[in-house]
Amino acid sequence: MAIILFGGEKGGTGKTTLATNMAAMLALEGRDVLLIDTDRQGTASFWATVREETEVEPRVACVQKFGRGLATQILDLADRYDEVIIDAGGRDSMELRYALGVCDRAYLPVQPFQFDIWTIGQMDELVEMAGAINEDLQAFIVLNRVSTNPSVREDQETREFFREQGFAHLGLIDAVLRDRIALRKSSRDGLSVVEWRRDRKAVSEMRQLYSEVYGG
DSSP states (O other): OOEEEEEESSSSSSHHHHHHHHHHHHHHTTOOEEEEEOOTTOHHHHHHHHHHHTTOSSOOEEEEOOSTTHHHHHHHHHTTSSEEEEEEEESSOHHHHHHHTTOSEEEEEEOSSHHHHTHHHHHHHHHHHHHTTOTTOEEEEEEEEEOSOTTOOHHHHHHHHHHHHTOSSOEEEEEEEEOOHHHHHHHHTTOOHHHHOSOHHHHHHHHHHHHHHHOO
């Protein structure tokens, strides 16, 4: 069992899309997975509700949790499920800090744009602070919403920036997820892109992320 966090200090990076896709893919493998939505916007909860109302199988359990006591609640819920995925808000919130304090691994989506890249240093510091109470915490940057135009080198430039800075508390995973409309359309229907099945490239990229997160 693992407690996996998708979060970060900047909104709009696609963390909920990654969290819901990972949850659905675990469920498809027969794992009893819980999705914990700590973002007050409730996007992950809405996805799970659409999935349930349209009777998509397998079901993905989802609960909303906020505020003080969150860390204790996460650990209590983790004892009842095979896997736990936390969707944390796109800001330096109380919920993000509490979740970092108890999760096994954190995956922090970053778009390869300059304003997003600048937040990596802040996230490195946040993970360092969380590591003071969660010594086993591992944290990784995920390049997400990368341009599908092969002539655009933003993802390569981000990797170069990452190597040059030498962040002490963050790794950079190999999987790259590009800005594909399939991700938005499948999420709208309460599905993972793997279940939606209409974009092979999007499916391949999501499977690569799943493999790196869960070793599948």
